[in-house]
Amino acid sequence: MLKKIGAVLVVGGGVAGVQTSLDLAESGFKVYLLDETSSIGGVMAQLDKTFPTNDCSMCILAPKLVGAGRHPNIQLITNAEIKKLQGEAGNFEVTVAKKSGYVNEEKCTGCGICAQKCPIEVIDEYNEGLGVRKAIYLKYPQAVPLVYTIDRERCIGCGTCREVCKADAIEIGSEKETVILNVGSIVLAPGFDEFDPNLKSEYGYGRFSNVLSSIEFERILNASGPYGGIILRPSDGEIPRKIAFIQCVGSRDAKIGNNYCSSTCCMYAIKEAVIAKEHNPQLQCTIFFIDARAYGKEFDAYYDRAEGEYDVRFVRSRVSRIEERPSSSNLIAKYVNDKGPVNEEFDLVVLSVGMNPPKHAEDLARVLGIELNEYDFCSTQTFSPLETSKPGIYVCGAFSSPKNIQESVAQASGAAAKVAGLISQEKGTLTTVKEYPPEREVSDEAPRIGVFVCRCGINIGGVINVPEVVEYVRTLPDVVYAEENLYTCSQDAQKRILETIEEHNLNRVVVASCTPRTHEPLFRETVRDARLNIYLFEMANIRDQCSWVHMHEPQKATEKAKDLVRATIAKARLLKPLPKPLINVTPVGLVIGGGLSGMTAALDLAKQGFEVHLVEREKELGGNLRHIHYILGSEDPQQRLTSTIKEISENEKIHVYLNTELVDVTGYVGNFRTTLNCNGERKEIEHGIAIVATGAHENKPTEYLYGVDERVVTQRELEEKLAKGDFEARTVVMIQCVGSRNDERPNCSRICCAQAIKNALKIKEVSPKTDVYILYKDIRTYGFKEDFYREAANKGVLFIRYDNENKPKVTQENGNLNVLVWEPVIETSIPIEPDLLVLSVATIPNPDNKRMAQMLKVPLTEDGFFLEAHVKLRPVDFATEGIFLCGLAHSPMFVEESISQACGAAGRAMTILSKETLEVEGAIASIDENLCVGCGLCVSLCPYRAIEKDEKGTARVIDVLCKGCGTCGASCPKRAIMIRYFTDEQILAQGLAALGRTPHD
Amino acid sequence: MTKSAFKPKIVGFLCNWCSYAGADLAGVSRIQYPPTLRIVRVMCSGRVDPVFVLEAFRSGADGVLVAGCHPGDCHYLSGNYKAQRRILMLKKVLEQLGLEPERLRLEWVSASEGDRFATIVKDMTEEITKLGPSPLSVGGHFNVKK
């Protein structure tokens, strides 16, 4: 066998690829992150908002992109594709072809002068063709890496960019390169492609200018989009009053071969309608749909709000055709409702396009030797959702099935855990840990400030009189040195800063240039190299917030720049070196719950060599999986259960505690201490992280004669019968949404539609003559599960829709069961006499969740499931660091989804367990115990539970948990709390100096 | 000072994660706005102590802008809600002190709202220009209404 390699190739720089890369790099692996375009970010970087929280997509994504771009162990390889693969799991050799962007990545500072001067305008793909960019361009303003690219197909070779580029970064002559990478494993995260709406010619996309794709509309909604966030019609720039959204364009469509459901379109259409209404409350939004697939956590609540609060109109009908009224460019939607055919006029039509596999899926599969499924998505199995058909190659995100961001992110962390399991011995072999010289003690010295003012080519220097600013700065107190630079961020400038610090014995450094959000880490590293503590550095933003926004007022911009630099210097004078203490990590995991999720998470951690305590309150492992006897398109779940339990018991790293409950949890990330009650005996364990995998329950219904008539059973009970072979019935009725999507439990239980169809198909298999009726609200067989829905319909399973106003009536008459159901198409109630009535009941949270949540200090949703730190980007984390979440404890989900999340939780946990020590942030709160009166206000305000009271009743900050937001500091009535690096004195000095005052004036 | 020559001085406390990023985007997009604002970066709008605002006014600011993430978007979960409560209270205090509450603004600006940020600065500048210099910036004192 070849020697294993501690490096990983991640293919695709969308949110999933970025998450995998970050998790792996944080756990000690070298990562090559490859993207076929010029920057990472993927589709999420194009979105305006995300459902169901309406978070600004860029706000939440950008910090991750910057993190990946700056991580010492992540190397970005853009404009690249894979050409060849050799080797085996643990040791692959990958040949990558890298196109030139014709701009030197090291030299380009991203200043953008080239694009401003470039004479060629080109259609902008990022804005979906609705805007223009230049032939030399950045994919989007916040792009990572911040390097311009020349579009050679459009470039006319005029050489203007080369002339204006002060950094000398343009390399028009450079050509394709071949890069050979040696890696232990590969993660595929190439995402998806949008369905091309031109293929549905009946909707007139491409012919009628007011028919848009959903992603185009997303750009229009965005404040940095083509119309600056104002919703306008492309045909005439008028404000539309009536918008139609058409669902399932390119999904659930046998004619074009996309039989599957794209899983996300219902939700994103609702989101787009809601956001559009927020832009313009007068707007009328109509969504034409077949089934409203709001199946995820809290999705139905969002759907209800769209209908109730935002007045979005939902029409259950397929639009057959769109026609244009030439005079007005308005559009006529043709559809049928219960009264007959309708022609309705709209100003704008948005097509909710589905997800296709990525364009190059077939090439990728051929080169890597992996299998695709019948729709050209990556083929995976129910019990191994993150594994491709080739060992050592893993997959996450939409490439394995259409899915939303939260599921992609959970899978991304899961794929990272899989990789780590494969090459765990090689952890840390290829990563670099930068060594710094010891810090110089400066606390006793008077401030000696050095100021570097950047011209940023002509970006700053072309507007602001930089020499004048430098001259001015020299007159300010404590400034002992000031100079200007062409690009303060360039490599040679770093050297100069370093030498200047030494030469002038500087102990504070200020750079006046662009934004700290992108450049602070770079300069901090430089001052650290010069033996200064990183918190002795501060930045003034005189480009993004000055020269660029006052381009036509050079004099005022110069005055403002002086104010800003003076203010920053005023703060810098008060800067103090801050410690970044290290805390030790106990490399042991605690997994709470021994069902499928818990077992999976425990195994994934153990495979990486970590010790794991697996706690189960029942007398055996297995949880809900014990009741699942068959799964469509999967191996036998019971066999799988047996083999998993065997694997657990044979793994000496895993300690299983049955009949065991948690009694108490204390400590914090890296250092938890938990008391268990095992069979009445107390036991204490120490661990660095905890994973909550406590599962959920099948609800016992109280309606439809359940418990009264024994012919009324739940789906699980039916499955039990079918598995035991004692099923016998001529007519079966199934009722969906029993106890879900009602007033008491507004949300969907997600799994029941597919469960009902699974059992219906099983009935048709064992007893083809049996009639099966499924009474439903919406059939929510998202993704490839749609195939089973179609199969069931083809096999004669009858689907009848009902809604809350017309719920089925179940009675007992002369010993017979009678179900009366309103049939909306023929508008009559039809009676059915089943010999078996099967209820698809809700999945309800574990009643013990409350106690558990209190003990772990983590929150629950209104429904009583556990609440993650962030719906989209931290789906398996809790806000409390070191505690993670997976499986049914999170929300109802299928086996493959539970496994993905469990691996995801293990992947997130490994980023902590892989470190011997954790570095604590220096810019955090600290409390002066002499001033604290113990009122406890800060304890209750802290969103991270990072403040506690000690024995004396004084508040104390738990350094590791504090994130430095400063909310406590702003509320303390005794001003006993100091927020380091943002102290009251520092902020005041900065604010007042900006006004030309000092605090003592 | 004549009203037309008056250029207000505004201090802005912007949260790092959304609003400061939105202000950066205004720059990246080259959206022009009047040079009246001086930005102080804080990590979260929840960090903004009422004292900062009062001191800024006392030191001659004609206006103070506090900007944070949209409700629900706060990087630290709920800091912006806390800011909202404080600012509401502060506006009352300002009135008591004889300052127009319009001189203090709380706004939600996301990282993709460069345009919105510029509009806010324009609006605020216009509004305060109409109000004229802060009574404190022309040498006045807080004048507590009884």
Ligand code: FES
């Ligand atoms: S981080 Fe922006 S308001 Fe809290």
